[in-house]
Amino acid sequence: MGHEVLDVIKQEILKSRYFSISVDSTPDITHTDQLTIIIRHVNMTNYEPVERFLTFIPISSHTGQNLADTLIQYLSEQNIDFTHCRGQTYDNASNMSGKYIGMQQILKNKNSLVDYISCAGHSLNLVGQSAVDCCVEAVSYFGFLQRLYTFFVASTRRWRILLIHIEQKPHCLIPKHLSDTRCLAQFISDCREKFDIYEQKASDRCGNSSYKYESATRQIPKRKKHVSEGSAADAMESMTGKQKFKVNTFNVIIDQLNSALKKRIEAYSTMQQRFDVLTEFESMSDDDIVAAIERLVGVYASDLSSDFYS
Structure with missing residues (x-):
């Protein structure tokens, strides 16, 4: 029965022609590491995207090269044409996402249209x-x-x-x-300005509104200051416990969140700009739609004809 199900899935992939892949490794109950292979494609019966689990493959090495070779070999054995693959998605582990010897780059070297999208x-x-x-x-x-x-x-x-x-x-x-x-699940862009709200909620929950900074009244010996020195140290010493926590902890965490979010968003911007005509065409002018389709045809010249948008 398992072989029959796999045959049906392969027929679906053949009909849809194009597909993307998602793989990950996980140990089973016998502590054998296995590579999970999942294919995503469009069901040509109802034109809905579907994900199909194909197999577990035992592996002994987690290098990007070994994972890529294992995947290519399996697809070849199942007569699934890798040249029709148009996407790949994994986690951010270096052996998967590496720009030089990661699995995604090795596969992209074999098929330049296999774009990588991190999980x-x-x-x-x-x-x-x-x-x-x-x-x-x-x-x-x-x-x-x-x-x-x-x-x-x-x-x-x-x-x-x-x-x-x-x-x-x-x-x-x-x-x-x-x-x-x-x-x-969510990050609030303006939460840097909501410190007082969060502080009040924390105080109501724990019943304590004091800060450890307020009890740490350590005497700092005075020293001679140089002309080039500013008054930052004096400003820190004059802060209340609440102010020190906000500056040294709360704001630091929020700023790091914003910085990391912007960095991650940039990784998806290329794909968003490439396919925005499919999701935002209702708000685009005719000229913008034509220009966006031309860019799309330029990337997938072997898949889309030049008169696709005419």
């Missing part, structure tokens, strides 16, 4: 991870949450006791594992 969920997770690692306070806080989760989840008795206490406090949150693949 959006994993990219957002990396954005969050970069913000977590940007300052000592954030590293300490999220490290504490991870240790707290590990402590309770290691024992079913501890976890049950935790849940009993949480049920008595409706505003208390359940600790969760800091997953490496958890998607970060």
Whole structure:
């Protein structure tokens, strides 16, 4: 039955002609690493995009070259023409996304039209991870949450006791594992201006509005200042605990989020500009539509005829 299902999938791919690939490796219960191969194409019956799982392939090496060779060999064995592949998507691991010896580049060297799109969920997770690692306070806080989760989840008795206490406090949150693949759902561009709102919510939840900076009243000996020195140090010393936390922690995290988000967005801008005529044509002028289609035909000259837009 499995072979018959695979034959049907291959016939669907043959009818649609073009497809994209998505692969990843995962260990099974016997600790054997296996490469998962998934193909995405358009179902020509209802013209809806579909994803089809093809197979697991045991692998012994995670190099980009080995993964690419394994994929090409399997597609060849199944009579799936790799020259019709038009896209590839993986996570951001260097062996997959590397610009020189990553799997995506090796496949692109074989077929220049196989454009690489990094996993959006994993990219957002990396954005969050970069913000977590940007300052000592954030590293300490999220490290504490991870240790707290590990402590309770290691024992079913501890976890049950935790849940009993949480049920008595409706505003208390359940600790969760800091997953490496958890998607970060939303980022608010103007949250830098909402510090007071977040502070108030945190104060209401924990019942404490004091800052550790306020108790750290360390006497700093005075020293002779040079002409070139500014008053930044004096300004920091005169700040309240709230101001120091906002400047040294809150703003640092938010700025890192914004910077990382912009960097990740740039990775998708090329594809968005290439296919914007398919999603935004209703708001485009006739001249803009023609120009966009000409650009699209220029990229996929072997797939689209020159009179495609006439």
